[in-house]
Amino acid sequence: MAKIFGIELTTFVGRVAYAVVSGGVLLFLYYEIPNVLYKGIGQLPSFGFEGFYYYAILIAVLSALSIIFKEKALGDVAGVASAVAQLTYIFVVTNGGVMSFDVSSVGAIVSLDFRPILYLLMLPSALLIISTIIGAVSRSSLSRFENMEEVVLA
Secondary structure, eight states: OOEETTEEHHHHHHHHHHHHHHHHHHHIIIIIHHHHHHHHHOOOOTTHHHHHHHHHHHHHHHHHHHHHTTTSHHHHHHHHHHHHHHHHHHHHHTGGGEEEEEETTTTEEEEEEOHHHHHHHHHHHHHHHHHHHHHHHHHHHHSOOTTOOOOOOO
């Protein structure tokens, strides 16, 4: 059977299809939803709407690579990089957990400090980093060593 990057063709096509669907969902989640929310509020993060787009593309591409190359070194690296990008995205978009809004109708500035909630929002991405590293280490320790030679210490 034909292989692409060491993955059987049917498995590769299935993973690519799953990665495309997952990428579409991530683009919606990381670009469209914040875009609509910030337009309604009127306040923008420091990087503007273009930042949403670039972060969404980065997260979608890295997640797609981790899906396609699952159980390979490239998939592990892409999974960790995607989780780091998600952590950074959440932190930057929420301004570190402290957001201020100008309520011009009242003439006041409202500040929200939700750092404990922010840390809970960041927890799944942090756990993804840990589980990916543990999976890669355990998989490499269980893989068969092809050219095993006995080492004799004298």
